[in-house]
Amino acid sequence: MKPSVVTIEPNGHFCDDCAVRGAAVCSSLDAAELREFEHLGRRVHFDSGETVFSEEDITTSFYNVLEGVMRLYKLLSDGRRQIVGFALPGDFLGMNLSGRHNFSADAIGAVTVCQFAKAPFGRFIEDRPQLLRRINELAIRELSQARDHMVLLGRRSADEKVATFLLGWRERLVALKGLSDTVPLPMSRQDIADYLGLTIETVSRTFTKLERHGVIEIIHGGISLLDPARAEALAAA
Amino acid sequence: MKPSVVTIEPNGHFCDDCAVRGAAVCSSLDAAELREFEHLGRRVHFDSGETVFSEEDITTSFYNVLEGVMRLYKLLSDGRRQIVGFALPGDFLGMNLSGRHNFSADAIGAVTVCQFAKAPFGRFIEDRPQLLRRINELAIRELSQARDHMVLLGRRSADEKVATFLLGWRERLVALKGLSDTVPLPMSRQDIADYLGLTIETVSRTFTKLERHGVIEIIHGGISLLDPARAEALAAA
DNA sequence: ACTCAAATTTGATCTGAGTCAATTGGCTTT
DNA sequence: AAAGCCAATTGACTCAGATCAAATTTGAGT
Numbered sequence A, B: 001m002k003p004s005v006v007t008i009e010p011n012g013h014f015c016d017d018c019a020v021r022g023a024a025v026c027s028s029l030d031a032a033e034l035r036e037f038e039h040l041g042r043r044v045h046f047d048s049g050e051t052v053f054s055e056e057d058i059t060t061s062f063y064n065v066l067e068g069v070m071r072l073y074k075l076l077s078d079g080r081r082q083i084v085g086f087a088l089p090g091d092f093l094g095m096n097l098s099g100r101h102n103f104s105a106d107a108i109g110a111v112t113v114c115q116f117a118k119a120p121f122g123r124f125i126e127d128r129p130q131l132l133r134r135i136n137e138l139a140i141r142e143l144s145q146a147r148d149h150m151v152l153l154g155r156r157s158a159d160e161k162v163a164t165f166l167l168g169w170r171e172r173l174v175a176l177k178g179l180s181d182t183v184p185l186p187m188s189r190q191d192i193a194d195y196l197g198l199t200i201e202t203v204s205r206t207f208t209k210l211e212r213h214g215v216i217e218i219i220h221g222g223i224s225l226l227d228p229a230r231a232e233a234l235a236a237a
Numbered sequence C: 001a002c003t004c005a006a007a008t009t010t011g012a013t014c015t016g017a018g019t020c021a022a023t024t025g026g027c028t029t030t
Numbered sequence D: 001a002a003a004g005c006c007a008a009t010t011g012a013c014t015c016a017g018a019t020c021a022a023a024t025t026t027g028a029g030t
Helices: A031-037 A118-126 A129-155 A158-177 A189-196 A200-212 A228-236 B031-037 B118-126 B129-155 B158-177 B189-196 B200-212 B228-236
Strands: A041-046 A051-053 A061-075 A081-087 A104-117 A182-184 A216-219 A222-225 B041-046 B051-053 B061-075 B081-087 B104-117 B182-184 B216-219 B222-225
Touching (some): A061 A118, A061 B129, A081 B129, A104 A118, A129 B061, A129 B081, A129 B129, A158 A182, A158 A222, A158 A228, A200 A216, B051 B061, B061 B118, B081 B129, B081 B189, B118 B129, B129 B158, B158 B182, B158 B189, B158 B200, B158 B222, B189 B200
Antiparallel strands (some): A051 A104, A061 A081, A061 A104, A182 A222, A216 A222, B041 B104, B051 B104, B061 B081, B061 B104, B182 B222, B216 B222
């Protein structure tokens, strides 16, 4: 991994112009609390490909994604990789019971996170059940998504996997940036393959097949969803 | 075995002799709180094969498993099934954001649960951050397990899946009942297949292969783990 | 624009796990 | 103890997706 510089901005009142202010973990705080809270976090930038934290690392911080996309993954000893999710703005990372991260996370393209040191964050949460409740909600939401993904990995065909992925990814971007049939795919084919439990070749062939059938058009850095209805049908089985 | 449908015992002071008293969700409560808490729950029995709740059902209750084993699963419209987990005593079920269960749960063999109506439970939790923290811990633990299972489903071979399952299941039983190389498997081969993303035939063949190689012995209602070290090696890859 | 390396696509072939089809074994009922 | 039933095993064959092997496209650096 390239040892590029991590830029740390000075602490200060930056929640005001934070993209995920009303969402994410912060949505549970009122104006006064937010003022106190912002002193705990620091904005940190990561360049494309940089690792934010690695599996088995001692957890020293929690992270709130502000901008960009991250891949979250686990490796087997022989190098096989399973991507367990992609993190987008509003996602909160780093919670665990063991005191060590249970997956690795790195930046796909430039990423900005709001980083919280573990101890002060833990103290802040102590007497704020609202915040705890919000974190719990995020965990429960993730758990539900994880179970959906288990169904995909265990029981769906390659075609279904790819169609489901494209629709699900589009849905997340819609929630973030509004409706569009142009779906940017910042992650590589290898990332998609490792997310879907396929090989890169199968993903590529399936994209080509979907394009041949007029369901999508493969464009630079993403796809255009030409026939959402047909994609839904393929995904549903 | 109990003859019929669902037996509901009268409310009362039964936490005293509860098998999961110090564990589960209750471990976060002191003696006084536990006394209040026990009025919220009722013990309910389910016979083998009975469904405790179904996916898409409105969530009216939460459940704390006291005795027995449950299968937790999701179905695709064409009948394909993915088991997302097996619940054992101490597991807490029913948390979700949508107000509907996001998987189905049924009894494998006789099961006893401690059932809590949603509303009173929600009220009780309101001013008990301890309990909320405990529930959050359980969710985070489940999330970590779910991610491990994604790796298994997406990236492991049939042999690795089966070996990993046997070791993981044994581990859970050890935590519950103490060490033993005899591993009861109350679930059917079909359940195991649907948990591992395989077919019943592949699970059966893999069991036979492990037995031929002296790793396990297939016994009535389970297996005997003859060579744990070799099983670990197969699971690790 | 030119070079080189990496990512992606495409083609040919292989194989692990699925499918289809009997058989076997264990229980329960009569 | 025979019959019936369901779960599990075993065997023969198939196939979806993996693997191996080139092209081809893209992109960063000069």
